[in-house]
Amino acid sequence: MDHTHKKAKRQSQKRLNIIKVLSGTKWGADSKTLIKIYNSLIRSILDYGSPLYMTSRNSALTMLDVTHNAGVRMASGAFRNSLINSILNITGEQPLHNRRNQLMLQYAKHIFATKCFITSFQLSMVFLGLTSASEMAYMAYAYAKIRDRQLYQKMTGVVRGSNLLGKCIAATFAQIAVSFVHLEYSSLVYLSLAGSVLAFVFTFFFPRVTSSIYFFPDSPTLTPIINYKTFEDKSTKGCSDLAAVKKRPKSVRLVMEQMYLELTDVYTNSYLLKYAIWFSFATGIYFQVLTYNDVLYLDLNERDPFNNKLYNGGVDAVAFITGSLSSYCMGFLKVEWRSASNYFLFFGSLLNCIALSVCYVTTSLNLVYVMYILFCFAFQSMNVVARSETAKYLKHDSFAFIFGFLFFISLFVSSALTYLFVQGTIFVVPVNSQFLLYGLINGGLALWFFLQICIKKCAF
Secondary structure, three states, X not given: XXXXXXXXXXXXXXXXXXXXXXXXXXOOOOHHHHHHHHHXXXXXXXXXXXXXXXXXXXXXXXXXXXXXXXXHHHHHOOOOOOOHHHHHHHHOOOOHHHHHHHHHHHHHHHHHHHHHHHXXXXXXXXXXXXXXXXXXXXXXXXXXXXXXXXXXXXXXXXXXHHHHHHHHHHHHHHHHHHHOOOOOHHHHHHHXXXXXXXXXXXXXXXXXXXXXXXXXXXXOEEEEEEOOOOOOOOOOOOOEEEEEEOOOOOOHHHHHHHHHHHHHHHHOOHHHHHHHHHHHHHHHHHHHHHHHHHHHHHHHHHHXXXXXXXXXXHHHHXXXXXXXXXXXXXXXXXXXXXXXXXXXXXXXXHHHHHHHHHHHHOOOHHHHHHHHHHHHHHHHHHHHHHHHHHHHOOOXXXXXXXXXXXXXXXXXXXXXXXXXXXXXXXXXXXXXXXXXXHHHHHHHHHHHHHHHHHHHHHXX
């Protein structure tokens, strides 16, 4: 530690010569300018690492204090016999030991704030998962309630579009409240909580789904009922009537076996497997883009604050409303998806690949905003088709189980990307390079769908 103190003193004394030269010129230099130069060139050396060495022995710290006092005295133009406390008071500088305590407190505050931010971010991701899970549960409820599978595409478009329209209204309200009403960001959390509670209460008024393919199947079974008139009368013992009785609940073991068979049916069906792969990876990438797009916006804004103005809330509102419109339109679009799905998913994934890659290349925040809106538009369009076609061609009504499993995989993909590349477990990737990685994954999906198209063409 003494070696560090001596090195800092040696470097500081060399730079004191600059203050000495500037203060001794005929044209002179005012004390305010010299103090700024001192703080930039010399005090920065004395501050570096002070939270670590502030517990060193007094003789080592005094060595740095002497250098600090000499620099302030020289920059202020004070006499050698002037009291150092008076000089520090006139220049507005702190004694170096006070300065070290201040830096230590700032460092502790930064560490505490970072831990609080990480905790709040983790909680926000938990609530994001719960919100998405609630949306999945409602979609499964709607699929189970509507028995006509030909209506699934229309229903998916309407429900998904309504969900995005609600997000658009919320983002617009938040932008107006913060920009014009000057509402604090913390108050938006309470408004979101109030909306969630209201939606939860509203669900109690939904019509019930009276059957379950796992525990209470819809179709009754015919079970013989033997009617004994009396214990002694054996004449009617062989007589029985067939009566419709509700089927008893299945055991948990049988339910687990049925769920395994249904999962096997999905992943052995090439048509459903295609949508499962797309949904797992594309939704995971979508979560990453939604989570870290604000970080990219802020990075571009710090590079060029004049040209890159922040309009995050407004852009989110536009992205959600375009996604809502695309979902509604896809719900009413009449297409034979068994033959056209590969083309649609190919062009949509390719478009997302280009949009995210442009976010890596450009330094214009406005162009990034446009690419983000385009990405959301393409993703929401493909999402409606993937969900409705998967629900339509499931062998059984196991909507919640299949979509929940796919959603779990997408969260795993998102968490793996965060753990490996965002948190720096393998290596730290800059935020713009992260978007390039997300674009390349979408490019891999596009390539896979293109190969599927080529294979089908060669088969014919």
